[in-house]
Amino acid sequence: xxxxxxxxxxxxxxxxxxxxxxxxxxxxxxxxxxxxxxxxxxxxxxxxxxxxxxxxxxxxxxxxxxxxxxxxxxxxxxxxxxxxxxxxxxxxxxxxxxxxxxxxxxxxxxxxxxxxxxxxxxxxxxxxxxxxxxxxxxxxxxxxxxxxxxxxxxxxxxxxxxxxxxxxxxxxxxxxxxxxxxxxxxxxxxxxxxxxxxxxxxxxxxxxxxxxxxxxxxxxxxxxxxxxxxxxxxxxxxxxxxxxxxxxxxxxxxxxxxxxxxxxxxxxxxxxxxxxxxxxxxxxxxxxxxxxxxxxxxxxxxxxxxxxxxxxxxxxxxxxxxxxxxxxxxxxxxxxxxxxxxxxxxxxxxxxxxxxxxxxxxxxxxxxxxxxxxxxxxxxxxxxxxxxxxxxxxxxxxxxxxxxxxxxxxxxxxxxxxxxxxxxxxxxxxxxxxxxxxxxxxxxxxxxxxxxxxxxxxxxxxxxxxxxxxxxxxxxxxxxxxxxxxxxxxxxxxxxxxxxxxxxxxxxxxxxxxxxxxxxxxxxxxxxxxxxxxxxxxxxxxxxxxxxxxxxxxxxxxxxxxxxxxxxxxxxxxxxxxxxxxxxxxxxxxxxxxxxxxxx
Ligand SMILES: Nc1ncnc2c1ncn2[C@@H]1O[C@H](COP(=O)(O)OP(=O)(O)OP(=O)(O)O)[C@@H](O)[C@H]1O
Numbered sequence: 001x002x003x004x005x006x007x008x009x010x011x012x013x014x015x016x017x018x019x020x021x022x023x024x025x026x027x028x029x030x031x032x033x034x035x036x037x038x039x040x041x042x043x044x045x046x047x048x049x050x051x052x053x054x055x056x057x058x059x060x061x062x063x064x065x066x067x068x069x070x071x072x073x074x075x076x077x078x079x080x081x082x083x084x085x086x087x088x089x090x091x092x093x094x095x096x097x098x099x100x101x102x103x104x105x106x107x108x109x110x111x112x113x114x115x116x117x118x119x120x121x122x123x124x125x126x127x128x129x130x131x132x133x134x135x136x137x138x139x140x141x142x143x144x145x146x147x148x149x150x151x152x153x154x155x156x157x158x159x160x161x162x163x164x165x166x167x168x169x170x171x172x173x174x175x176x177x178x179x180x181x182x183x184x185x186x187x188x189x190x191x192x193x194x195x196x197x198x199x200x201x202x203x204x205x206x207x208x209x210x211x212x213x214x215x216x217x218x219x220x221x222x223x224x225x226x227x228x229x230x231x232x233x234x235x236x237x238x239x240x241x242x243x244x245x246x247x248x249x250x251x252x253x254x255x256x257x258x259x260x261x262x263x264x265x266x267x268x269x270x271x272x273x274x275x276x277x278x279x280x281x282x283x284x285x286x287x288x289x290x291x292x293x294x295x296x297x298x299x300x301x302x303x304x305x306x307x308x309x310x311x312x313x314x315x316x317x318x319x320x321x322x323x324x325x326x327x328x329x330x331x332x333x334x335x336x337x338x339x340x341x342x343x344x345x346x347x348x349x350x351x352x353x354x355x356x357x358x359x360x361x362x363x364x365x366x367x368x369x370x371x372x373x374x375x376x377x378x379x380x381x382x383x384x385x386x387x388x389x390x391x392x393x394x395x396x397x398x399x400x401x402x403x404x405x406x407x408x409x410x411x412x413x414x415x416x417x418x419x420x421x422x423x424x425x426x427x428x429x430x431x432x433x434x435x436x437x438x439x440x441x442x443x444x445x446x447x448x449x450x451x452x453x454x455x456x457x458x459x460x461x462x463x464x465x466x467x468x469x470x471x472x473x474x475x476x477x478x479x480x481x482x483x484x485x486x487x488x489x490x491x492x493x494x495x496x497x498x499x500x501x502x503x504x505x506x507x508x509x510x511x512x513x514x515x516x517x518x519x520x521x522x523x524x525x526x527x528x529x530x531x532x533x534x535x536x537x538x539x540x541x542x543x544x545x546x547x548x549x550x551x552x553x554x555x556x557x558x559x560x561x562x563x564x565x566x567x568x569x570x571x572x573x574x575x576x577x578x579x580x581x582x583x584x585x586x587x588x589x590x591x592x593x594x595x596x597x598x599x600x
Contacts, residue, residue: 170294
């Protein structure tokens with residue numbers, strides 16, 4: 001999902017308006033903060049009017065004692081202005097960060113609910129930049145740009161009104177110089193919004209590159225691909241720089257016009273005012289007050305373009321945020337959930353199961369599974385074998401509903417997995433993957449991800465089953481040892497055994513293992529499988545097998561080929577009767593032997 005450029009005509013503001021429900025709980029403080037800054041600006045506007053009175057009154061008449069109250073008024077107005085500015089900051093800091101935190105928490109929770117298919121299609125860097133920099137942009141808008149856009153517009157209107165009241169000519173000159181600014185800002189806004197979206201997407205791409213390089217650092221180092229990646233990164237960074245420079249050019253053009261026009265206006269006011277004073281149609285106080293107000297209005301007028309740019313950037317950030325939040329959660333609890341039978345022993349069945357990946361890049365995804373029928377009886381271990389890419393992993397993902405069948409059904413104890421609440425299904429079915437991902441947490445916390453309520457005794461039993469207790473006890477803090485990002489400080493075999501412990505800790509009825517033993521040496525693999533069998537004798541297990549040794553430990557073997565189960569039987573039956581199985585096994589043999597040689 002890259003380089004989506006927003007169409008300015010689509011009305012980016014609606015993406016900001018959709019943030020409304022998040023602002024509702026803090027609206028009192030947001031409005032209070034806006035009111036504080038508006039009153040503070042009004043105090044600033046009032047000061048030139050008092051100055052007018054001073055110049056045309058006590059100063060013109062040489063009345064020194066008459067200066068006292070106007071001077072006190074200026075001091076009080078100045079102090080109030082400063083105090084209210086401070087109040088604005090204090091009022092808005094809490095709400096803006098609270099909204100940012102709520103948006104971020106909801107995004108994170110939504111990411112967890114979204115199906116694997118969503119995560120397959122989105123780069124993690126794009127998600128990261130939306131969760132971090134786009135939300136910071138939204139926070140800045142709530143705390144600053146949003147409020148000032150309203151307050152500065154109001155100040156402009158009120159200030160112009162005061163100028164017209166003071167002297168219609170001075171008012172008209174200021175208005176004439178402000179109107180072109182609004183036109184220029186509108187043109188600038190549409191150009192800036194396209195650039196702003198582009199730069200935010202490019203930032204996401206950069207984040208993806210950094211993240212993938214950090215995760216794959218071993219591969220990159222082993223293949224000596226660091227310099228090439230660095231060149232690619234530099235090219236991406238240059239592209240982002242180009243977009244940022246284009247943004248600066250648009251801003252520079254805008255600022256040029258913004259600075260020039262008000263200066264021109266002040267020059268004209270001085271000219272007209274000097275003639276007015278000479279003709280006796282204007283007082284010195286009125287001219288000074290008019291020029292001071294026009295100068296005071298420069299910030300509200302000047303800032304409009306910049307505030308519109310911030311609004312644009314926020315609209316883009318909000319659009320990017322909602323793109324993720326609007327992604328459909330396709331795997332949900334059923335409307336009328338069923339329960340698993342209390343006396344169910346864990347019968348797993350695939351009935352005419354079909355599956356096709358969603359279409360990507362305009363191409364329709366072909367069917368990977370086209371009518372799979374398979375029964376794994378309670379307590380039985382079935383090994384799933386088949387040529388590479390035939391759909392073994394895909395089939396295992398359907399049991400715990402990491403993806404949903406596109407035809408047929410998967411049942412556990414006779415209940416369609418789609419009729420179960422996800423929580424109940426995932427407590428009954430545990431999955432361990434080929435890639436043993438561990439999290440930055442203690443050993444115990446990593447194992448407990450499989451069953452958060454598990455007692456310390458349950459954790460120990462699971463570790464024992466997975467032949468992991470011994471090495472965990474040898475770690476510096478035993479079960480409390482924090483393991484590094486993705487458990488990188490552990491060996492591949494240790495990580496696999498912890499992943500196995502995590503799968504069995506909840507005592508599931510059905511265990512789905514997607515070749516989780518691939519990183520173990522033959523002896524440890526046999527120990528783990530032996531322990532798994534003896535301790536969890538009541539578990540139904542479907543194991544994707546890439547090694548003959550794994551196949552031999554299963555009660556039966558199912559051969560998946562061309563989207564269907566083409567043979568089921570014991571290892572020796574299939575060996576004796578099925579040519580395709582014999583051929584496949586000889587390739588597995590070779591692969592197994594190769595991997596053993598690699599280890600030696
Ligand atoms: N997320 C995905 N989107 C589209 N196609 C996919 C996706 N994941 C897998 N496939 C395709 O589906 C087919 C089956 O993949 P799967 O990983 O299930 O095979 P496998 O039998 O487990 O392979 P292996 O033995 O190599 O692990 C392959 O052609 C693969 O390219």
